[in-house]
Amino acid sequence: MFIDRVKIFIQSGKGGNGAVSFRREKYVPNGGPDGGDGGDGGSIIFQVDPGMNTLMNFRHKKHYKAQSGEDGGKKRRHGKNGEDLIIKVPPGTIIREAETGKVMLDLTEENERKVLLPGGKGGKGNQHFATSTRQAPRYAEKGKEGQSYWVILELKVIADIGLVGFPNVGKSTLLSVISNAQPKIANYHFTTISPNLGVVKNPYGRDFVVADIPGLIEGAHKGIGLGHDFLRHVERTKILVHVVDAASLENRNPLEDVEKINHELSEYNKELLTRPQIIAANKIDIPEAEENIELLKEKFEPEGIKVVPISAATKKGIKELLIEISKLLEKEDKNPIKFKEEFELFQETKKEEVKEPFTIEKLEEHYFVVEGTGVEKMIGYTNLESEKGFAFFQKYLKERGIIKALEEKGIKEGDTVRIYDLEFEYYK
Known part of the structure; x- marks a missing residue:
């Protein structure tokens, strides 16, 4: 049966999470961080198979997902990368994003092979976040999510x-x-x-x-x-x-x-x-x-x-x-007519747009405690002794909504805010 248009769901693998772990050996009671990195997620790859001339193989199977990466482990063990998923299509196949109809890939060459959706990057283990002032970070980076789309495969025969x-x-x-x-x-x-x-x-x-x-x-x-x-x-x-x-x-x-x-x-x-x-x-x-x-x-x-x-x-x-x-x-180009790829992929979320969770607890009158992975990371990264570094940290607290959340909890000028092992006085 000749099938020349199908709709399928594709998803690349999620990156594995970095591990939080500390070296624990005899005679080394306070070993440093040794959490390993998570593995990268598998990618979605399309490959031209010159032996195929129809999209009939996609008639019954609609979902295609690459393998996720494994989480990192103790002793700096790196998580295993997820396996890529290779999807074979006939020459002349166009892949469109289903919602917009825009062309993502146009595959015309024999055995042509292209990565359409890269897998998510694995997160870094806590071994990467140790600094001279923070030698025992209790956080690690989460693996990035894979990308997913409903796409339309459309076969346009290649003929002169x-x-x-x-x-x-x-x-x-x-x-x-x-x-x-x-x-x-x-x-x-x-x-x-x-x-x-x-x-x-x-x-x-x-x-x-x-x-x-x-x-x-x-x-x-x-x-x-x-x-x-x-x-x-x-x-x-x-x-x-x-x-x-x-x-x-x-x-x-x-x-x-x-x-x-x-x-x-x-x-x-x-x-x-x-x-x-x-x-x-x-x-x-x-x-x-x-x-x-x-x-x-x-x-x-x-x-x-x-x-x-x-x-x-x-x-x-x-x-x-x-x-x-x-x-x-004789006047025509010998190469097949190709369609312009017009759908922009791989737009990773900017770091400043990532909303990492935090908690605020009022321990007693005029004393508040803020905790959260993102806040602790920022303290580890930032030199709070410098004016520029401290201003950057305050900007981070404002943009993440932490200042607003403290105000909603009833904080007043002169109250104390503790963020892990650091204390600050609050001023409007």
Whole structure:
């Protein structure tokens, strides 16, 4: 089954917490801190698998989570890093952030491998926070959380040439004639529901990949029928070949068909009309085709769109078509069309925005005690003997809401505030 659009949840691993531990050995009763660091969380990695051509593997499994890092341990033991999770996708897969629709990754190269969500960093153990004035820190750093998103995987086939046209105009037959593809061919009024790809060994220029885009219908740009499912596969093609029934066997007007297809392409994505175009006027083995071919040339060749009469059934005109395609391909970049990555990732929270918890206790009249990991860290980091350091510490207390919380507890000027082993007098 061909599946080309799925929604999944991805989450990188959380970093392990740093450990709070102290060296305890015989003859070393007051050993220093020896808490180890937490391991890093596993990352979410996407890798192109050239053997895949559908997103069917994601149809039933929707959640993908990388392993979290282990916590640090005693004796400076570093926690084990979490294992990365590698998610394999077909070439041509675009990954969009589900809420905004913005492109996060576009994977086109064979075996291309990219980290989309890095794992959270492991926290540092208390061994890192010892200073000359604070030799026994009883805190460690928590591991950072991993990142998580709902994302949409969208497969857009990678092809140099896109065959477009209404159902039953001969696209599948043409594909089978010029390439190694073997699509099912029959005179049906309905169409295939997935694009067929073929490699063309071109004696008149460079080889290329051609895609038979399933038959479009009017209103496709609005999603009518399977419109969006079909149109997304046109977006990577560099040259569009309109296949029309020049003989009008089913009362279709080939001139109107080209205009209708271009209208659908434009309404879906205006940029598609900037791609070079060729009209393959099919079924010239039928006499009724001659008049329409002249009308097609009169209408479109002045617009720079070459009309090439062909018969996919008898292979007449195939050489001329390949030559025209080769001329246009020479002007095109050989690399696949890629979509700009527009979603900004890896925006870590700034340190000053992190709200670490604290407690305030009123032990007696005019005496308050403040405790909390962040406050203790700040004391360990800051030189309170300097005017600049003390001002920085006061700013920290204000920004964290500690001053406001003390005022809500009823603190007055002249009251004492103890923060671990330091005491301060409060002044408004």
